[in-house]
Amino acid sequence: MCRLALKTAIEPFSPYSVITAMEAMREGYDGSGLGLLLRGLSFKDYAYRAGDLILSGIAHGGAALHRLNGFMEAGGFELKYDHEFNTDLSLIEAKDRYKYILRVYKAPAAWKEFSQARVDDELMLSRLVLRQDGEAHGNDLTVFSFWPDVATIKEVGWPLVVGNALGLNDDRIKARVVMAQGRQNTNYAINLYACHPFFIQGIATMTNGENTAFVPIKDWLAGRHFPGYIGYQSDSEVFTHILHYVLRQLKLPLEAYKHVITPLKTEELTTHPQGDFLKGLRDACRRLIIDGPNCVMGSMPDETCLMVMDHKKMRPGTIGGRPGVWAMASEMCGVDALVPDRDPALDFQPQREHMVIIPPDRKELTVWSQFQTFPLPQAA
Amino acid sequence: MVAIPNLSVTPGSLTYPDLPWVVAHREDRCTLCGRCTSVCPTEAIYLTYRRQRMPRLDIGAGVKGTTTQRTFVGIRQRTDLKHRCIGCGMCAMVCPNEAITPAPNANDQRAHFFHNQGGLPLTRGGRRNNRESLLDRIIFNRISMLTDPALDAGRHEFHLNTLLGRVLPPEEYLRRQRAGEWIPPVREIFPFIISSMSFGALSPNMWLGLLQGVAYCNEVLGIPVVMATGEGGCPPWVLKSPFLKYIILQIASGYFGWDEIIRAIPDMQCDPAAIEIKYGQGAKPGDGGLLMWFKVSKLIARLRGVPAGVDLPSPPVHQTLYSIEESVMKMIQTMSMAWGFRVPVYPKISGSTSAKAVLNNLVRNPYAGALLIDGIDGGTGAAYNISMDATGHPIASNLRECYLDLVAQGKQNEIPLFAAGGMGKNGNITQNGMAMIMLGASGVHVGKYIMQAAAGCLGSEKNRCNVCNLGICPKGITSQNPKLYRRLNSDDVAQRVAEVFMSIRTEMKKVMAPLGRSQSLPIGMSDALGIDDADVAERLRIRYVC
Ligand code: SF4
Ligand code: SF4
Numbered sequence: 060m061c062r063l064a065l066k067t068a069i070e071p072f073s074p075y076s077v078i079t080a081m082e083a084m085r086e087g088y089d090g091s092g093l094g095l096l097l098r099g100l101s102f103k104d105y106a107y108r109a110g111d112l113i114l115s116g117i118a119h120g121g122a123a124l125h126r127l128n129g130f131m132e133a134g135g136f137e138l139k140y141d142h143e144f145n146t147d148l149s150l151i152e153a154k155d156r157y158k159y160i161l162r163v164y165k166a167p168a169a170w171k172e173f174s175q176a177r178v179d180d181e182l183m184l185s186r187l188v189l190r191q192d193g194e195a196h197g198n199d200l201t202v203f204s205f206w207p208d209v210a211t212i213k214e215v216g217w218p219l220v221v222g223n224a225l226g227l228n229d230d231r232i233k234a235r236v237v238m239a240q241g242r243q244n245t246n247y248a249i250n251l252y253a254c255h256p257f258f259i260q261g262i263a264t265m266t267n268g269e270n271t272a273f274v275p276i277k278d279w280l281a282g283r284h285f286p287g288y289i290g291y292q293s294d295s296e297v298f299t300h301i302l303h304y305v306l307r308q309l310k311l312p313l314e315a316y317k318h319v320i321t322p323l324k325t326e327e328l329t330t331h332p333q334g335d336f337l338k339g340l341r342d343a344c345r346r347l348i349i350d351g352p353n354c355v356m357g358s359m360p361d362e363t364c365l366m367v368m369d370h371k372k373m374r375p376g377t378i379g380g381r382p383g384v385w386a387m388a389s390e391m392c393g394v395d396a397l398v399p400d401r402d403p404a405l406d407f408q409p410q411r412e413h414m415v416i417i418p419p420d421r422k423e424l425t426v427w428s429q430f431q432t433f434p435l436p437q438a439a
Numbered sequence: 440m441v442a443i444p445n446l447s448v449t450p451g452s453l454t455y456p457d458l459p460w461v462v463a464h465r466e467d468r469c470t471l472c473g474r475c476t477s478v479c480p481t482e483a484i485y486l487t488y489r490r491q492r493m494p495r496l497d498i499g500a501g502v503k504g505t506t507t508q509r510t511f512v513g514i515r516q517r518t519d520l521k522h523r524c525i526g527c528g529m530c531a532m533v534c535p536n537e538a539i540t541p542a543p544n545a546n547d548q549r550a551h552f553f554h555n556q557g558g559l560p561l562t563r564g565g566r567r568n569n570r571e572s573l574l575d576r577i578i579f580n581r582i583s584m585l586t587d588p589a590l591d592a593g594r595h596e597f598h599l600n601t602l603l604g605r606v607l608p609p610e611e612y613l614r615r616q617r618a619g620e621w622i623p624p625v626r627e628i629f630p631f632i633i634s635s636m637s638f639g640a641l642s643p644n645m646w647l648g649l650l651q652g653v654a655y656c657n658e659v660l661g662i663p664v665v666m667a668t669g670e671g672g673c674p675p676w677v678l679k680s681p682f683l684k685y686i687i688l689q690i691a692s693g694y695f696g697w698d699e700i701i702r703a704i705p706d707m708q709c710d711p712a713a714i715e716i717k718y719g720q721g722a723k724p725g726d727g728g729l730l731m732w733f734k735v736s737k738l739i740a741r742l743r744g745v746p747a748g749v750d751l752p753s754p755p756v757h758q759t760l761y762s763i764e765e766s767v768m769k770m771i772q773t774m775s776m777a778w779g780f781r782v783p784v785y786p787k788i789s790g791s792t793s794a795k796a797v798l799n800n801l802v803r804n805p806y807a808g809a810l811l812i813d814g815i816d817g818g819t820g821a822a823y824n825i826s827m828d829a830t831g832h833p834i835a836s837n838l839r840e841c842y843l844d845l846v847a848q849g850k851q852n853e854i855p856l857f858a859a860g861g862m863g864k865n866g867n868i869t870q871n872g873m874a875m876i877m878l879g880a881s882g883v884h885v886g887k888y889i890m891q892a893a894a895g896c897l898g899s900e901k902n903r904c905n906v907c908n909l910g911i912c913p914k915g916i917t918s919q920n921p922k923l924y925r926r927l928n929s930d931d932v933a934q935r936v937a938e939v940f941m942s943i944r945t946e947m948k949k950v951m952a953p954l955g956r957s958q959s960l961p962i963g964m965s966d967a968l969g970i971d972d973a974d975v976a977e978r979l980r981i982r983y984v985c
Contacts, residue, residue: 284849343607
């Protein structure tokens with residue numbers, strides 16, 4: 060089973076601390092890949108200005124990098140910072156890595172006139188163009204994210220080794236939110252696009268477990284004909300897209316995500332104060348019901364973090380911490396390693412009806428239950 | 440040339456080995472009780488006296504040989520087609536001494552060449568006479584080995600129900616919800632539905648037994664089974680009862696029974712589960728319903744608003760409207776309006792290469808609640824043999840194509856597709872139904888299997904029995920003759936209905952648990968399906984396994 064660790068703190072910290080914490084969860088795990096997603100970035104060598112765009116990916120050859128540069132220039136993106144990792148490629152299993160890309164760009168001047176929604180779409184489309192360009196050239200270019208204040212690193216191999224290979228222990232990158240997934244080679248052949256966390260327009264999630272309802276969910280999402288709903292090298296990518304769909308297309312609050320992926324039973328909805336509305340929502344979004352067992356952790360552009368689980372998740376994720384620092388992990392020992400100086404008695408393991416939210420102020424956890432109502436001003 | 444007069448051999452003369460079933464009778468066991476001859480629905484057998492010569496040979500001079508005669512009694516089989524043995528096996532069932540049984544004739548069956556006497560082609564009830572079932576070959580092979588832990592079919596909680604009714608796209612649902620606009624009615628039902636069998640085709644005991652069983656499933660077992668009426672309405676007491684919510688009322692091209700239904704609307708305690716508009720039937724595409732005169736009893740006549748004892752053929756199409764598109768649109772709207780837009784309304788069509796056109800028409804009709812496609816293996820109470828055997832479209836590829844068409848449009852959640860025709864043909868009802876669901880059906884309609892499993896119908900795809908059209912049903916399932924239908928106890932039928940659905944429920948869990956599915960019905964989960972035929976796999980876009 061894949062390992063998940065998420066840490067969020069007011070003070071930026073090194074992603075390496077999350078990777079080392081993952082070692083605590085090594086038992087029963089084959090560590091065949093690492094995915095990292097960082098938010099709230101700060102660089103030792105560069106003063107990052109909030110709002111500037113960060114492009115993350117891998118160029119597998121000079122030609123790919125050249126095309127990437129050409130595309131970015133033609134698009135009017137101004138390169139502000141190119142983070143050079145202290146790489147030791149000998150530690151990396153794959154032999155075709157040319158350059159790990161983590162670059163800061165300034166958005167084209169013309170975008171100032173654009174609405175936020177337009178900007179968001181342009182960013183996604185640019186990422187997709189680069190991805191397709193790589194795919195059209197024998198996968199020589201992999202692009203994970205292109206968004207303000209989000210960096211993504213994905214690589215095949217044992218997580219700690221990957222961290223060392225990229226020199227992440229040099230403290231040159233820090234972040235306020237780090238999502239890390241240690242991949243277990245489960246049902247799909249390893250492909251970098253199959254590594255969690257998945258990202259779309261500021262929204263990121265990672266999962267462990269098995270999404271047995273993958274095909275019907277994927278079919279439905281693909282039917283939205285939304286350009287970003289592609290990929291699906293992993294059965295977990297749909298969790299990110301569902302969250303995106305609920306928040307950005309349906310414009311529902313975060314809590315609705317839980318009602319969409321794991322709706323309450325009919326008998327439970329019959330006595331629920333918002334039962335009528337929720338039954339209709341469940342029916343309308345029926346193809347998005349997940350059928351785990353899955354534990355989903357996510358983070359939002361405003362650094363809100365969340366964790367949900369389905370009915371069948373027998374080994375739930377754990378969440379714990381103290382005001383200012385919180386951690387979620389797929390195994391209890393992971394939380395211990397991430398935030399040792401906390402009161403473990405206050406750790407929480409969500410049940411099937413819970414959504415745990417760590418708000419951006421990181422003061423305390425919000426445990427919300429599906430049996431409670433949620434704010435739905437216009438609808439309810 | 441003059442025919443030799445004392446040999447009664449005509450072109451149509453048949454003898455035992457020419458018939459599909461040969462009655463094997465053991466005289467040494469027969470006590471001549473006569474039960475077999477009195478139960479035989481076709482009078483295929485009769486009790487007869489025979490005389491046998493007993494030659495005696497006396498050896499000796501001057502003695503003349505004398506021959507005596509012995510008489511004996513026995514059961515004989517008639518060989519004319521009207522009185523052919525239909526293999527129903529009732530004689531064997533009632534014989535106290537195991538002295539008689541019909542045996543299938545493995546030889547060439549010349550009889551088939553003569554099923555056109557008087558210029559009338561063979562008509563019958565039942566299904567296409569073809570034992571093969573593609574659905575029996577579809578297996579579930581995406582076994583979830585990685586879930587922690589694997590699901591326990593016996594203890595885990597499963598969500599097995601499906602939705603019947605138009606489901607809005609989420610954006611539109613939210614918009615209407617906010618604006619307080621109409622949201623189409625949706626029913627949450629068990630995905631195995633008792634398909635439309637009319638109150639005229641079924642005997643009153645059968646119909647009552649089904650209804651009792653369905654009510655028990657809903658109210659005691661918590662399995663929300665619904666049943667469809669078929670054409671011809673249903674008794675007024677049912678229309679005004681709380682059981683109506685378990686019933687899908689069918690309106691077909693003869694509009695039989697609808698006077699009663701419309702008149703009962705003000706007195707209805709609840710809404711029906713849905714309204715099914717029948718445009719076609721898988722067993723006999725292009726034919727309307729047909730109720731023969733001898734089934735039109737006084738009660739049936741009253742319900743249908745016709746005189747008793749007349750043939751009731753429904754026209755092949757709804758006559759009142761100009762085109763099928765217009766008809767579908769107006770019928771759906773009219774029916775929706777009759778119940779204040781609170782009841783899902785959907786059409787039933789026969790499987791056809793043109794099913795997709797109908798579907799796309801429905802996609803654009805905001806009131807259409809579903810589409811039911813009935814494949815070539817569907818059953819019927821009465822049809823021409825050629826319609827049943829050779830006309831129509833198998834359900835699997837037809838349904839799959841329609842589903843994939845919806846997927847391409849992203850509308851697979853909006854119009855639920857229901858499949859019928861050959862479900863449980865060889866008894867594997869859950870396997871067949873779940874295969875259809877994973878191919879994209881929201882549920883399946885089951886008729887013949889229910890008659891077989893719940894009421895002991897003797898019909899089979901080897902053309903056993905299948906005389907449902909003649910009003911002589913030996914089990915009392917499809918007869919309006921009280922002497923026959925009193926054989927069927929409605930309580931027994933109800934009990935069997937409950938047993939059947941309990942067992943389907945358990946088997947559904949046994950299929951879903953290894954696939955790791957429990958939280959919703961695995962509609963369209965085609966990655967779980969495999970078949971040992973590469974061409975079929977390609978056509979259905981499922982996995983080829985060998
Ligand atoms: S099997 Fe049926 S039709 Fe044939 S002889 Fe027996 S009772 Fe008559
Ligand atoms: S038992 Fe009755 S219903 Fe069944 S095939 Fe024979 S006549 Fe038809």
